[in-house]
Amino acid sequence: MTSAGEKVTFTFEGRTLTARRGQSVASALMQSGTTVLTRSFKYRRPRGYTCGYDVCGSCPVTVDGLPGVSACSTPVQGGESVDRERGWPSADRDVMRVSDLMAPLLPAGFQFRLFRSHPRLAHLAEKVMARVAGAGRFPTAEAAAATRTLTSTARPDVLVVGGGLSGCAAALGAASTGASVALVHRGPLGGRALARSGSAAWEGTTTPVAALAARLADEVRAHEAIDVLDGTALSWFETGVVPVVGGDRVVDMWPTQLVVATGSYDVPGLFPGNDKPGVVLADGVSKMLRVDGVVPWRRAVVLTDCERGDVLAAQLREAGVEVVAVVHQDGADGTLPGPRHLTGRIEAARGLKTLRAVDVRVGGRVETFDTDLLCVALRERPADDLALQWRYVSAGSPTSVAGGWSGAPVDEDGLAVVGSAAGWLEDDPEQARAVGEAVGARAAGVAR
Ligand code: FES
Structure with a gap:
């Protein structure tokens, strides 16, 4: 039995690599000099570590026979076998890279135009392309057996989605009123805030955002009334259910109040070569x-x-x-x-x-x-997808979503949006904590 931080080994395409238990698979591979983690589907361009938070899809690997595992967000456990998924003879040197040189001859949907009088040939071409792209692998029988899913239902007073600084604060605020609280978060509690500096960090000062996020994460873990699920909230449906998927569980959540604290997205730059590893x-x-x-x-x-x-x-x-x-x-x-x-x-x-x-x-x-x-x-944009779904469904029209809520937390019956998901960045982390706690407490008050 090893604990987080201990040296462990794992296998990568036949080689034995050493890593710290708990560091991401992507970081362990990059530490060993592997920068190309996969190839793009169509033109087989090299892809590498880009977003770090399971958002961009540039780092799928196969772990112990299970394909499509994000290397950036999967911790090394020790003893596992990791393989890249695309590229022949390897992801580093892929002969199908030649398709990039033929890009002008292969515009999107070319098979339908080329074979418009021969639909069967068009479908055959699609099958060949899927095979060439390396898409659609099945897990091995052992991996499939290990991923059997358990389904359950939960009805918390307050469901908080996102366990960064504001999400943790909202969960604590709601729990302080005696409400039942579920907090859904993918990865280490504290989220992106754990790696962030305050705007004055370059002057050599401390990192209050990261320190505060770590402290709130500890308080959430220790709180008996907060049920923490490591997973992803898929959507908000008009029936009021929020399905949460994590590990081997699917939990259908029926919250009375939803608090969206999903943070923000990094925005990529627009220039030739912006998809290159590095x-x-x-x-x-x-x-x-x-x-x-x-x-x-x-x-x-x-x-x-x-x-x-x-x-x-x-x-x-x-x-x-x-x-x-x-x-x-x-x-x-x-x-x-x-x-x-x-x-x-x-x-x-x-x-x-x-x-x-x-x-x-x-x-x-x-x-x-x-x-x-x-x-x-570059300046981030709010990760407000879940809140938009809620607004869209409850308002019944896309025009009533227009305008959104950037610049201020939303706090209304059924839904609250806090933190950078509301377009409000944590320049002052203590203020973000105070707003998060207040919104969480109010959500709990409405729910009960
Ligand atoms: S780097 Fe893994 S999904 Fe973006």
Whole structure:
């Protein structure tokens, strides 16, 4: 029996690798020098660690015969067998990469146009493409047997979806009134906040956001009235049920009040080569450095349009990565001393298999920076999908959703939205905690 943090071994495509128990599979692979984690379906372009939070779909691997496991969000247990899923003879060198060169000949839906008089041939072409893409593998019999699903029902007074700083605060606020509370969260409680710095972190101050999130997560775990489920809330249906899937369980939740605390998404940059391994979103970078404790990069360029650029540059430098440039695409100027601050935009991310260089357009000229990391630290957008579903179904019309609620927490009968899901970022973490607790307590009051 091993505990979190202990050295363990696992098998990766026949090789034995060493890792810390609990670090993500992706970080363990990158630590061993593996940067290509899969290939894209159609053009077989190399894909690597990008978002870090099971959002982008760039890191599916097969673990012990079970396909489609996100390497970025799956902890190493020790003893497992990990394989990449696409690429022949390997994901590193895939002969089907030639399809990328033929891209102009293979536009989307080309088979229907080419075989429009021969529907059977079109379907045959689809089958061949699915086989070539490597999609649709079945789990092995052992893996399928191990994933048998148990279904149950729960009727909490308050269901909180999202276990970051605001979600934990809302769950604690609701539980403090005596209500029954369920909190659904995928991964370590505390969420993205665990890896974040306050905006002044580059000056060498503490990281209050991460510290507060860790403390609230401990309080939630210790609270008897809060049932924590490691899983994903799939949707909110008009009958009022929220199905939650996690591990070997599906729980049909029938909450009286729903509190959405699903946080925010990183926004990718738009430039050629933005899908290359080595182009990584800001929260993915922070998680790799601060949660997994792995530094797989030597040099970095940071792209930003807000104050996150300086924060990420500081985190990278603190981890020993040389930050060669911070590119401000909004025209603002950075304040972090050290790296070059440029006002411009990314012209292209280059490299045959993984990122090797970044071209930056500054005015009328293009500068090239050799780097193995392009950290994309753009302004985030609220992860408000679940709240939109609720609004859409209960309002009955998409127009009444227009306008949303960005800028302020929503707090009404049936639904509350808190934290960055409401478009409100935790610049002041104590205030985020106070709002979360107040909204949770009110939700509990309405529910009871
Ligand atoms: S889903 Fe794993 S890196 Fe995005």
